[in-house]
Amino acid sequence: MRRYRPQRFRVFVALLVLITAFLVLLGRVVYLQIVQHDKYLELADNNRIDIRILPPQRGQIFDRNGVLLAGQKPSYQLVVKKELADQLDSDLERLKTLGLIDNNDIQYFSKIQKRYKKFHPIPVKTGLDEHQAYRFASISHQFKGFDLEASEVRYYPFKASGVHFLGYVGRINDQDLKTIDPQRYQGTRVIGKNGVEKYYESQLHGQPGFQKVETNVQGRTIRILEQTPPINGQDVTLTIDIRLQHLGEELLKGERGSIVLMDNETGDILAFVSQPTFDPNLFVNGISGKDYQQLLKDPNKPFLNRALRGQYPPGSTFKPFVALAGLEQNYLNPTKKFFAGPYFQLPNSTHKYRDWKKQGHGWVDLNKSMAQSCDVYFYDLATRMGITKIHDFIQPFGFGQTTGIDLLGEKKGLLPSREWKKAVKNQPWYRGETVITGIGQGYTLATPLQLAASTAALANSGFKVKPRINLQSPSQGEQLTVKNHHNWKKVVESMVAVVHSPTGTARKLAKGLDYKMAGKSGTAQVFGIKQGEEYDAENLKKRLRDHALFTAFAPAEKPEVTVAVIVENGESGSGVAGPIAKAMIEKYFELKP
Amino acid sequence: MLSVPFNLRIDRTLLILLMMMAGASLVVLYSASNQDLAVVIKQATRFSVAFIMMLAIAQISPHTYKRWAPLMYVGGLILLILVLILGTTGKGAQRWINIGGFQFQPSEIMKLALPLMVAWWLSLNENALRFKHWSIAFVLVAVATLLIAKQPDLGTSILIAASGLFVLYFAGLSWKVIGAGIATVAASLPALWMVMHDYQKQRVLTFLNPESDPLGSGYHIIQSKIAIGSGGIEGKGWLAGTQSQLNFLPEQHTDFIFSVISEEFGLFGVIALLSLYFAILLRGLWITLNTQMFFARCVAGSITLTFFTYIFVNIGMVSGLLPVVGVPLPLISYGGTSMLTLMAGFGILMGIYNHQQRQDRQNHV
Numbered sequence: 001m002r003r004y005r006p007q008r009f010r011v012f013v014a015l016l017v018l019i020t021a022f023l024v025l026l027g028r029v030v031y032l033q034i035v036q037h038d039k040y041l042e043l044a045d046n047n048r049i050d051i052r053i054l055p056p057q058r059g060q061i062f063d064r065n066g067v068l069l070a071g072q073k074p075s076y077q078l079v080v081k082k083e084l085a086d087q088l089d090s091d092l093e094r095l096k097t098l099g100l101i102d103n104n105d106i107q108y109f110s111k112i113q114k115r116y117k118k119f120h121p122i123p124v125k126t127g128l129d130e131h132q133a134y135r136f137a138s139i140s141h142q143f144k145g146f147d148l149e150a151s152e153v154r155y156y157p158f159k160a161s162g163v164h165f166l167g168y169v170g171r172i173n174d175q176d177l178k179t180i181d182p183q184r185y186q187g188t189r190v191i192g193k194n195g196v197e198k199y200y201e202s203q204l205h206g207q208p209g210f211q212k213v214e215t216n217v218q219g220r221t222i223r224i225l226e227q228t229p230p231i232n233g234q235d236v237t238l239t240i241d242i243r244l245q246h247l248g249e250e251l252l253k254g255e256r257g258s259i260v261l262m263d264n265e266t267g268d269i270l271a272f273v274s275q276p277t278f279d280p281n282l283f284v285n286g287i288s289g290k291d292y293q294q295l296l297k298d299p300n301k302p303f304l305n306r307a308l309r310g311q312y313p314p315g316s317t318f319k320p321f322v323a324l325a326g327l328e329q330n331y332l333n334p335t336k337k338f339f340a341g342p343y344f345q346l347p348n349s350t351h352k353y354r355d356w357k358k359q360g361h362g363w364v365d366l367n368k369s370m371a372q373s374c375d376v377y378f379y380d381l382a383t384r385m386g387i388t389k390i391h392d393f394i395q396p397f398g399f400g401q402t403t404g405i406d407l408l409g410e411k412k413g414l415l416p417s418r419e420w421k422k423a424v425k426n427q428p429w430y431r432g433e434t435v436i437t438g439i440g441q442g443y444t445l446a447t448p449l450q451l452a453a454s455t456a457a458l459a460n461s462g463f464k465v466k467p468r469i470n471l472q473s474p475s476q477g478e479q480l481t482v483k484n485h486h487n488w489k490k491v492v493e494s495m496v497a498v499v500h501s502p503t504g505t506a507r508k509l510a511k512g513l514d515y516k517m518a519g520k521s522g523t524a525q526v527f528g529i530k531q532g533e534e535y536d537a538e539n540l541k542k543r544l545r546d547h548a549l550f551t552a553f554a555p556a557e558k559p560e561v562t563v564a565v566i567v568e569n570g571e572s573g574s575g576v577a578g579p580i581a582k583a584m585i586e587k588y589f590e591l592k593p
Numbered sequence: 594m595l596s597v598p599f600n601l602r603i604d605r606t607l608l609i610l611l612m613m614m615a616g617a618s619l620v621v622l623y624s625a626s627n628q629d630l631a632v633v634i635k636q637a638t639r640f641s642v643a644f645i646m647m648l649a650i651a652q653i654s655p656h657t658y659k660r661w662a663p664l665m666y667v668g669g670l671i672l673l674i675l676v677l678i679l680g681t682t683g684k685g686a687q688r689w690i691n692i693g694g695f696q697f698q699p700s701e702i703m704k705l706a707l708p709l710m711v712a713w714w715l716s717l718n719e720n721a722l723r724f725k726h727w728s729i730a731f732v733l734v735a736v737a738t739l740l741i742a743k744q745p746d747l748g749t750s751i752l753i754a755a756s757g758l759f760v761l762y763f764a765g766l767s768w769k770v771i772g773a774g775i776a777t778v779a780a781s782l783p784a785l786w787m788v789m790h791d792y793q794k795q796r797v798l799t800f801l802n803p804e805s806d807p808l809g810s811g812y813h814i815i816q817s818k819i820a821i822g823s824g825g826i827e828g829k830g831w832l833a834g835t836q837s838q839l840n841f842l843p844e845q846h847t848d849f850i851f852s853v854i855s856e857e858f859g860l861f862g863v864i865a866l867l868s869l870y871f872a873i874l875l876r877g878l879w880i881t882l883n884t885q886m887f888f889a890r891c892v893a894g895s896i897t898l899t900f901f902t903y904i905f906v907n908i909g910m911v912s913g914l915l916p917v918v919g920v921p922l923p924l925i926s927y928g929g930t931s932m933l934t935l936m937a938g939f940g941i942l943m944g945i946y947n948h949q950q951r952q953d954r955q956n957h958v
Contacts, residue, residue, distance in 0.1 A: 040822025
């Protein structure tokens, strides 16, 4: 075969070019497959492997008898895979016409959609209930790329009932993110914001699991590679008896006030009422700005947890403690007669500290003065003791400090002393301030919870039990110093006289009781209007009325249950707060197994 | 060994290499189509038709093509113009023409008609080629290329231009002109940019920085590089490529099938494929080297180097060396038209080989 010279060189050059080109290609593949192999292998795995978080189911909350107070209910979320939806815009319009979504949802969707990876479902609407989900499901074939995802949301079957101890869950916000382990909250949208939901958050929340799955480009799971199941949150059983809670809420309906009902032996809070209240379900899927503003601006302050954070002058409900202080420190002979005139005056002073009873009570002993809530008797006692003796004796009961209940945000109240006044107001203590401290006025402040807990300690002959809201948390108590049991009995006796003696301020309550109830009425003066709240003229009058208070426990000989009641601007402790206290105690015994 | 009917003239070496190629294509296609046997059967059918057509063409003497070259070229031009006027549009480009309910791409005819035409034109004065002959040859190339680029189809116009220019190269175009030509092309790239369509510009931009648009136009090339790179030396195994089996790789059974091979068979598979291609190219160059007839030699060289251009552009593009221009991996990618053209080209190559063999035998005698 002859070779033709002209093309020999050209073919040779072509061959050289060809070899060079093939080496370039090979070099490129070697670079990708050997040098950068690890990088691309990882990218390939990132493509196909999806870590799916399996959020734990939040623990439920029950009352002491197993009644569900906070549970989980199914909720549906409408999602869309944009790449599969060929008529996204018109589909969204149709969903709007069907009333399943609104303009806000469409706006929000167009805002967030860019954040999602290809073929990942993008939420269009969250928080659809079963009815709405069913409506969509029946026509879902008309919406290509759209899908329903099932999840669970918190719900509170009794709505506004018990919100002040239950609290509520809400969407995790930036502030929450600072305090939580984000690892534990992957796949979880809500967190306890308040009350038991917040205090027992870590117990209720649980631990998320995960699933390592292989997916195709459409995000469909091909197989599960690895799986760790979630650890569901633990249930919490409360000390609350929802029946007592409901009664308390009913009794205070339309009022502003609080009731705390507590078991004397265990510290169990059986009812924890604060009125007015609000529906925690509003917060689960994010409360609307309008609803929130409305609640926030409500002059009756539904957000205020009055039982835990409402601080009121205890008024005459403070008298039993002053009496006990006098007895234990030998300033008082309970049977010695004392003449109580219409007013009390300090030596070398012309100021008259008036009794609530214009003409005075005349000759009284401890029982009588307690029963009739004689102010002059206690002005005199307090003056003789001096503020330090009062403060030091009463402080161990828990005034001026938190009770330590398992709820967050408890207020301390205030038990004044010389040191406190010096430190806070940089002023000396005046004698006149001691006088009014004797009847629970002046600086003294207490929360309804404090009042219940300290009254229970008094009723228990000095066994002070820490209030608790979680039935599973340990019951803790301490014995206060008792110098003479007889003195404690005397005070209880005097409180029985409030209800059961013919001259007692709350004598009307004795009717129909087949056991002895000890109690003390109180009124607390309202000092002007705070915080520039808006009142109309009609309401103004009522707002200036005294707060009505009543503390009680029963049976007097062996107290089982203590109650503290406060009705803001209720005016009459014995007339308004007293019957509520009695109703709570009666219901307690009625329900007692 | 392959037994051949007595009177059928073929190049056995080339036939065996091409059959290996077809076999490889079917194996890879089964995987790349997500194990869709229908796709494999369809492609096998096409291969059968293509092989029969190739063997038929191989029986035709180069003198016959030479005679028909001008007619084919003119006919091709008319069809291209028709496409521009009444062609159907696919993916923003007009490439197809409907004749009696049968769709085909006139540009495919041009892939063969142009080198034949240029070779015919130059062979008229094969011993005294002057400036005007070369100039007219360039015009022949330019007209065909521009008509296809106008469709627009960048990939095919590159292949067409290359097939014409390769003829000029083997016809003995002066090295000075070649050098000047390469320099001019390099210098006129900015001008090319000006006339490019938006989607073509986008492809170039994406090629320069695929990560700039990872979900949009950069997606193809990123996923392709992931497929190739993650394959490693040994590959993930047949039917076990995650990029391809889970459909992360786009157009995996057509333009991006090289990525599937790389992912599933690794560097070993790539070397095997390149070796097979190289063997075919060597055979083509060997035929070119041994062809006496000027026209046939130019055509043989052009067909061989055009085949090489397919390979280089496709692999270069899926591995991120070149911008994405729709060029299939020859004889492997799924698809009928380009495969038929390629096989017809190999038929011509075989015909040239057979013709030379006969002449050699006559000379011996």
